[in-house]
């Protein structure tokens with residue numbers, strides 16, 4: 001991850017350990033994923049428990065790099081607002 005934005009110069013890491021809060025965002029995303037897949041499995045697919053758990057756990061592992069980055073991005077956007085007038089980039 002870059003230290004600061006190349007366009008507006010804003011520092012991405014506000015303080016040491018800033019992104020520890022992204023763990024809670026990641027947790028919320030995964031709970032949402034569990035609930036959505038559980039509902040789909042319970043009402044539509046009706047698969048066995050081991051099949052459901054295999055699907056959920058494998059998808060979480062496969063999408064972990066994406067979830068990691070999305071969580072950090074969401075966490076950062078709680079604290080830094082986009083300002084289109086600050087940019088130096090076109």
Ligand SMILES: [Zn+2]
Nearest residue numbers: 005007008009
């Ligand atoms: Zn910027």
